[in-house]
Amino acid sequence: MPQPALASGRYLLTCALFAAPPALVLAVLAAAGLVGVGTALVALAAIAACNAAILRYYQREAVRIADYLEHLAVESDDDRTRPPRPQTDLGRALIGNVSRLQRGWRARTRRMIAQVEEAAVILERMQDPVVVLDAGRHVTRANAAARALFGERMVGRDLAETLRHPAVLALVDSVLKDGGERSMEHAQSLPVGRVFELRVVRFERAGPPDDPADREGAASPGALVTLHDITAIRRSEQMRADFVANASHELRTPLSTLIGFIETLRGPARDDPEAQARFLAIMHEQASRMSRLIADLLALSRIEVDEHTLPSGKVDLLRVLRGVFAALELKASNREVVLRLDAPETLPELPGDEDQLTQVFQNLVDNAVKYTRPATEVVVAVTVQEAAGRAPLVAVTVRDQGEGIDRAHLPRLTERFYRVDAARSRAMGGTGLGLAIVKHIVSRHRGRLLIESRLGEGSTFTVLLPLAPAAGGLSGPAGWIEQAGAAVTKA
Ligand SMILES: Nc1ncnc2c1ncn2[C@@H]1O[C@H](COP(=O)(O)OP(=O)(O)O)[C@@H](O)[C@H]1O
Numbered sequence: 010m011p012q013p014a015l016a017s018g019r020y021l022l023t024c025a026l027f028a029a030p031p032a033l034v035l036a037v038l039a040a041a042g043l044v045g046v047g048t049a050l051v052a053l054a055a056i057a058a059c060n061a062a063i064l065r066y067y068q069r070e071a072v073r074i075a076d077y078l079e080h081l082a083v084e085s086d087d088d089r090t091r092p093p094r095p096q097t098d099l100g101r102a103l104i105g106n107v108s109r110l111q112r113g114w115r116a117r118t119r120r121m122i123a124q125v126e127e128a129a130v131i132l133e134r135m136q137d138p139v140v141v142l143d144a145g146r147h148v149t150r151a152n153a154a155a156r157a158l159f160g161e162r163m164v165g166r167d168l169a170e171t172l173r174h175p176a177v178l179a180l181v182d183s184v185l186k187d188g189g190e191r192s193m194e195h196a197q198s199l200p201v202g203r204v205f206e207l208r209v210v211r212f213e214r215a216g217p218p219d220d221p222a223d224r225e226g227a228a229s230p231g232a233l234v235t236l237h238d239i240t241a242i243r244r245s246e247q248m249r250a251d252f253v254a255n256a257s258h259e260l261r262t263p264l265s266t267l268i269g270f271i272e273t274l275r276g277p278a279r280d281d282p283e284a285q286a287r288f289l290a291i292m293h294e295q296a297s298r299m300s301r302l303i304a305d306l307l308a309l310s311r312i313e314v315d316e317h318t319l320p321s322g323k324v325d326l327l328r329v330l331r332g333v334f335a336a337l338e339l340k341a342s343n344r345e346v347v348l349r350l351d352a353p354e355t356l357p358e359l360p361g362d363e364d365q366l367t368q369v370f371q372n373l374v375d376n377a378v379k380y381t382r383p384a385t386e387v388v389v390a391v392t393v394q395e396a397a398g399r400a401p402l403v404a405v406t407v408r409d410q411g412e413g414i415d416r417a418h419l420p421r422l423t424e425r426f427y428r429v430d431a432a433r434s435r436a437m438g439g440t441g442l443g444l445a446i447v448k449h450i451v452s453r454h455r456g457r458l459l460i461e462s463r464l465g466e467g468s469t470f471t472v473l474l475p476l477a478p479a480a481g482g483l484s485g486p487a488g489w490i491e492q493a494g495a496a497v498t499k500a
C-alpha cells in the first residue's frame with residue numbers, strides 16, 4: 010500500500026514549521042500579558058491540530074497521484090487502471106494533464122505499432138525476394154518470396170549456407186565493408202531456372218535494445234539484399250534475337266535460290282528455253298514463298314499491335330467457315346481430302362474481327378488438309394457450349410486423320426517458326442508462322458486454343474470463343490494458350 014510521501018519524521022517537522030509562526034505570535038502575546046499562558050497553549054494546540062489535518066489531507070492526495078504515476082510508468086498496454094479521483098484543484102489539474110498525456114502516448118504507440126505491422130506485411134508480401142543481413146552476414150529477416158526461393162531455414166544463419174555463390178557472397182561482403190549499393194545478375198537453377206538482378210545496399214540497423222552488448226541501441230551496419238526476377242526480360246530478348254535470326258534465315262534460303270537461278274538463266278541456260286521454263290517455275294515458287302512469309306510476318310506484327318484491345322465487330326462464324334472451305338476446296342481435292350462442316354443451322358453472331366477469325370480457321374483447316382493422310386476427311390465441328398455459372402461459348406474443332414503430333418512438341422507448337430518437320434513444312438509451302446498467328450488472334454478474342462493429338466490417329470485443334478464480349482474472357486491472362494496447348498494432350 011501507499012508509502013507516505015513524507016516520512017513521519019519529516020511530517021512532524023513540517024507540522025512544527027507550520028505551527029512556528031502562530032507559536033511565536035502567541036508567545037509574544039503571552040509575554041506581553043495580553044493572553045494567558047494556558048489560553049495561548051490551547052490556541053497553539055488547536056492551530057497545530059488544524060495544520061496537521063490539512064497537511065495530511067494534501068499528503069494523501071499527493072501519495073495517490075504519485076502511486077498512479079508510478080503505476081503508469083510500468084503499465085502494460087492492456088492495463089486499464091482508472092486514475093484516482095483528486096480532491097483538490099491542483100490534483101484535478103495534474104491528473105487531467107497526465108490523462109491527456111497518457112491518451113496521446115497510447116494513440117501514438119498504436120499508430121507506430123500499426124505502421125510497423127504494415128511495413129512487415131508489405132515486406133512479407135513483396136513479390137521480389139528480400140533478405141536483411143546483419144554486419145556478420147547473418148540473415149535477420151527474409152520475406153516469404155525469399156524463404157520460398159532459399160528455404161525456410163535461412164533466417165538466423167550465415168547467408169553462405171543458403172546462397173553458395175562466391176560472386177554473390179563477395180559482393181555482399183564488399184558492400185558490408187565499404188558501404189554503397191551494388192548489383193549483379195544472378196542465375197538460380199533451383200527450383201526452376203530463373204535469372205535475377207541481385208542488388209545489395211548497406212544501411213544502418215538500429216541495434217536491438219535488449220542486446221546485452223548494445224544497451225544504447227547504437228546503429229550497426231547491415232545489408233539489404235533484393236532479387237528482382239528478370240527471367241521474362243532475358244527470355245523475351247532471346248526470343249527477339251531468335252526471331253530475327255529465324256526470319257532472316259527463312260528469307261535467305263529462297264533468295265539465294267532465286268539469285269542462283271537468275272545467274273543460271275543469264276549464263277548456261279541463256280539459250281535453253283526448256284530449262285528456262287523449268288527454272289522460272291521454281292523461281293515463281295520461291296518468290297511466292299518469300300511473299301507468303303512476308304505476308305505472315307506482317308500479319309503477325311499487325312496482330313501484336315492490337316492484341317490487347319478487344320475486337321469490336323460482329324462475326325457470322327458459319328459464313329467465315331464456308332468461306333474458308335471455298336478457299337481450300339481445290340487444295341483439298343488435290344489430295345482427295347473431303348472437307349466436312351458439322352454445324353448447327355444457325356449460330357448467334359459472336360463478337361470478333363471477321364478477317365482475323367478467317368485467318369485462324371484458314372490456318373487450322375489448311376494445316377489439317379496438309380497434314381491429314383490423302384483421301385481422308387477433315388471435319389470442322391461447331392457447337393455452342395452453355396454451362397451454369399459460365400459465359401456461353403462457341404467451340405470450333407478442326408479434326409484431321411494425319412499422323413498426329415508427338416506430345417513433346419505440343420507445348421512449342423505455337424512458337425514462331427516452330428515446326429515438327431521443317432523440311433516437310435517448307436515443301437508444303439508452310440512458313441511455320443500459322444499457329445503463332447492463330448494463338449495471338451485467339452488470345453485477342455479472349456478465347457482458348459486446345460491441341461490434342463494421338464500419334465497415328467490424327468490431331469484436333471479446338472478454338473473456344475466467348476459468345477458475349479466477356480471482360481475476363483475464357484483465357485484470363487494472355488499467355489494461357491500455350492499452357493493449354495501443353496496441358497491438353499491425349500497420349
Ligand atoms: N494438323 C496437324 N497435324 C500435324 N502437325 C501439325 C498440324 N498442324 C500443325 N502441325 C505442326 O505444327 C507446325 C506449325 O504449324 P504452322 O505454324 O501452321 O506452320 P506451317 O507453316 O508449317 O503450317 C507444322 O509445321 C507442323 O509440324
Ligand SMILES: [Mg+2]
Pocket residue numbers: 372375376439440441442443444
Ligand atoms: Mg500452317
